[in-house]
Amino acid sequence: MTKPLTVSDLSFRYQAKGEATIFSGVTFSLGKGEIFCLIGPNGTGKSTLIKCIAGLLKAESGAIHIDGEDLNTLSPARSARIVGYVPQSHTPSFPFPVKDVVVMGRSPHLGMLSSPSDDDMRIALEAMNSVGISHLAERPCTDISGGEYQLVLIARALTQQPRILLLDEPTSHLDLGNQMKILRTIKKLSTQGLSILMATHFPDHAFLLSGQVGMMMNKGISRVGSAEEIISKEIMQEAYDAEVCIMTLPGSSGRKICVPMLSSGNDPVN
């Protein structure tokens, strides 16, 4: 069976001549219902990689296959039926009601001259229901909180009925409760068979989601593995130049946590 997403030997640089390569040799794949967390320092190209897969940026070389087909050969509408992209939150210009924003996810299924039908609206309402924002349907999207708007964007991507969901730091700028709400939603979606690629700044989120982890550093994904393999004291030191302490949460069935430290040799337990 072909995997929903295969990225092979991908490299990217911004078009202006002489600009340095952002990343190269990126290779990984994502199976059905799998979660892949991209972690790594700022500026290593996590967002850029996600935008390449979403078709927003064009890679310099290498290939991206979604559902076995080369992304470059697919029209924007066809790729948007397979890949849903949740951008980093930004404020919209118009106070569209939330349900009008969510139903925009039907665009790849609609002709250029058509508007969403009642069926399309039903799909949008289902998506809102599955991320728990049905009560916001009529609210102007400019009047809701950042966490709620992030959920709106996830619902919009789900309305595309994609097989792959890309999320670019979906939990940044959110409080703890909203972060967990987003992670619960992501976990639930993966059990429903959606393949999820997500960039995050929180190593603990990778532990919580327990999928594959890719560490982006040194102009590429230098390591891929389970969260337990990748998020180690040594690798975190190398990537972030920061001291961390990896521990098993007492009383849990082996759940790991990553605790940052200000200076070395300072075990918080003692």
Next chain:
Amino acid sequence: MSKTPLKKEFWGKRNYSLLKTVLSLLLLSATLISLMVGRFEVPPFDIISAILSGFIPSPDLSPTVRSVIVDVRLPRVIAVILVGAALSVAGAAFQGLFRNPLVSPDILGVSAGAGFGAALALLLTENIFITQSFAFLFGLISVGLAYMISRVYRVSSTLTLVLAGIVVAALFQALTSLVKYVADPLNKLPAIVFWLMGSFNHISNSDLMVAGPLLVGGIVILYLVRWRINVLSMGEEDARALGVDVRQQKAIIIMSATIISAAAVSICGIVGWIGLVIPHVGRILVGPDHKLLIPIAALVGASYLLIVDTVARTVTVTEIPIGIITALVGAPVFAYLLRKTQTGWKQ
């Protein structure tokens, strides 16, 4: 709970069909009144028989009345309705596409270019057809130029396009001044100045034959893609991620709005403020959804411009250039609308 209301109510959204009916009736009555009044008053029944005289012979009707209605007032009223509706629709589409409430259909320099084309033609010939063609062509050229300038920079963002439009507009305004400077101050200069102020004074049926289909075509295309304008108004990156061919659809919208503005200038000169103000009025009524907004903007714009034009040609003995009135009314109204918070934009 936040203090903001759970729902932003737009009266015209809940009562959309009622609003459309009311606005259509307003437009219909404005049309009838506009056909009646003038230096030569025509009773309503004669208007109808004059319009139908092509199909049903009406021996009682005087040829003068028939000519006033069929050859003078009717083409003018139709032109005013089409220009009012088209500029409002183009303005609504551009404000959505560029995500900016201060955008008008001539943001990319089309009016400045078309104005220069007309001024140049008026300087060189007396031929009205050449003047109109020059206006239309230079309108298209100016936007093409703005587009090309914006492509020179590698990042072809919307902002670069708007800035290029401002550059092109400034260029053509300077060229228009140059034309005015060299024009004969006794006969050519007044003609150019009057043209640039905007007027529906000399609209004939033959003008409508050319500009009419262009205006209608522009309105129809923007009407058909009106839901896509919602998606584009979320930003280019979001629209692309939602499967929209952004470049192609942006081009379609820009071309339609440009054809509308150029065709408008070619028959009535520069009539400003319609495309800027009317979409805001529409948003107060029905909210930001372009699916509802585009038809309402067309109806409001048509009625508004028709009322203004009727006033312009009836209140004084000589006609007041309509561009002066739309600006005199538009500027303070716009200032007021921007002060109001619920204009369908983020606050």
